[in-house]
Amino acid sequence: MDWNDTQEQATFRTQVRSLLDSKLPQRYVDMGKEVHQRERPWENDRKSEDPEARKAAEDWMAALSGEGWAAPHWPKEYGGGGLKPMEQFILNQELAQAGAPTVGGSGVSLLGPALIVHGTEEQKEKYLPPIMKGEVTWAQGFSEPGAGSDLAGLQTRAVRDGDEYVINGSKIWTSAAHLSDCLFALTRTDPDAPKHRGISFLMIDDIKTPGLSIRPIIDMANGHYFNETFFEDVRTPVSNILGEENRGWYVGMTLLDYERSNIAGAVGSRKELMALINYLGTDDGKYRSHLGKRETGMRAEIADRYIETEVMFQFSFRVISMHNSGQLPNYEASTSKLFNSELNQRLARTGSQMFGLYGALWSEREAGDYVPVSFAGDYVQSVPATIRGGTSEIQRNIIATRGLGLPRG
Ligand SMILES: Cc1cc2nc3c(=O)[nH]c(=O)nc-3n(C[C@H](O)[C@H](O)[C@H](O)COP(=O)(O)OP(=O)(O)OC[C@H]3O[C@@H](n4cnc5c(N)ncnc54)[C@H](O)[C@@H]3O)c2cc1C
Incomplete structure (x- = not known):
């Protein structure tokens, strides 16, 4: 399987990167350098008391809307991008790589697609444009x-x-x-x-x-x-x-999450792991001294996390290649969701274990000089992902019954 971009896809990727280079507000450029992803930064900024945060949210929405990329999966006639599945995948991959927030919240991802399918003309005219302009969430x-x-x-x-x-x-x-x-x-x-x-x-x-x-x-x-x-x-x-x-x-049930490949999750996990590897690789020994005899085991654990983040990319590619050939991923999307959410927990646990007792510090601010990134806070924050959008147990049920054909209990 050749995962390299076709000529057309490479051109599209360049367009996305050029928008990110020219229009991503500095606030989000800085946020993108943080290893840990924040929850719903665009929605928080939109209602922030800080005028700079509000402006960043407005400007970024306008930049994406201008290209139709605020709602890449909506048809063009409703102000969306009308993008093909592979283009949506590339857009999401590049946004995640830059740490740029997606915009529009549940109006874009959930309600809009349901309105387009089930709404009356009056409902579409009334509700879709304000979602696209970022005026209403x-x-x-x-x-x-x-x-x-x-x-x-x-x-x-x-x-x-x-x-x-x-x-x-x-x-x-x-x-x-x-x-x-x-x-x-x-x-x-x-x-x-x-x-x-x-x-x-x-x-x-x-x-x-x-x-x-x-x-x-x-x-x-x-x-x-x-x-x-x-x-x-x-x-x-x-x-x-x-x-x-x-x-x-x-x-x-029409309110499917259209970003089912989980590519943003795969990119996030890889970024986090690479930050840890880079840090340990350039460490002067101060932190590694906490590991002592555990170092060999921890090295092996990092190798495991590396394999898993690469596997996660393969799950994402599988889901997107199904979309691309007109198939609807079913248990494959469950596999990707389950694996990514549980990988985040393993990754955060590995990260915090690297730093001995310092690894229990919650925030980068608290950790100060001791830990470059806070994996303990991340561990706690990684729990909800195994619940939202269908718990891990429900995903396993789907994989076992719809995917593997096992009888229902
Ligand atoms: C971060 C986050 C954001 C969310 N956002 C929203 C939102 O915006 N709007 C909204 O409406 N909801 C939202 N939810 C709710 C989410 O959809 C539910 O939490 C989820 O569907 C699980 O339901 P529950 O919490 O009632 O757990 P339950 O369904 O009560 O499950 C409890 C436990 O039993 C297990 N279980 C249940 N049924 C089975 C079964 N058949 N087989 C095996 N095990 C089973 C579950 O896996 C779980 O471990 C959000 C949840 C989270 C964590």
Whole structure:
């Protein structure tokens, strides 16, 4: 298999690099030099109190939108890039390599594609352009305290009252809701129907709608990333339903993450490992003295991580080559997701072990002179990736049953 770019792909890669060279705001150039990836930097900057951060978010959105690359997978008629799968892959690879943030959040990655397939013309005209301009961002209200892996068991009720739905219930793990302007949610509109058939997909186009409240969840890395969302008689017009009433499950399932190759994850893991290798390779012995007799074992462990990061690239290439030939990756995408999220944990564990007790320091600032990068903080932050978008256990179920044909339990 030849993974080198074709002439056409090489030209496209050059175009992406040239945009990065000329238009990536300095703030993101600097962020790109950090080994650890931040969560949703563009969305945070967009709502930041720091005018420079807000400007960086605006400028980068405008630069990407100008090329149609803010939403590379959307058709051109809706302001997207209409890019072929391989071009999307190259774009994501180059953005990740530069540490440049993706833009548009869940509006670009999730709602937009569902609107394009299921939305009315009025809905598309109203909701797609503000997403593309970075004027409006959306949060995803799917999971509930009793419905995560078994999402179809969701209980949040929407009852029709004239021209409106009235929503009551709660959602959990709503990422970035505190930074979002609007929220889309799966709600139960027919409690008597079989569970997949009584669900509707509703758009609440103002997150400040009366009755809607958001409570932060502080995660174990002490960050505010997700939230609980409560609905008390929240009203939304019937015209804000996406698709048909009680068919929302199928609309929700259209919200596939189009970046299924996980190339950004593969690039991130390789960058992190290389930083560790470079550091240990040029070390004056000060830190390696912590290793003592463990050095041989740790060297072998780094070799294992190196093999795994290379394997991760192969998984990414496999998924993208399937997209490219018109096939829909299924258990292959699960393999890539599972492997990458668990690799991040192994990598962070290896990194922190290299530095003995200093390896337990959480932040680069705290670690100061002792540890070049904080792997302990990264270890804690790497846990959610094995849960979001389907837990590792669910991915293993998919690989075992759909991939390997084993019987369901
Ligand atoms: C970082 C992050 C961001 C998220 N963002 C959002 C968001 O924006 N919007 C949103 O709606 N949700 C979001 N989620 C929620 C996410 O979708 C759920 O956490 C996930 O689907 C798992 O559901 P749960 O937490 O209820 O766990 P459960 O489904 O209750 O699972 C608990 C445990 O049981 C295991 N388990 C469950 N079923 C099976 C089975 N059939 N076989 C084997 N093991 C099983 C699971 O693997 C897990 O270990 C986010 C989660 C994370 C971590």
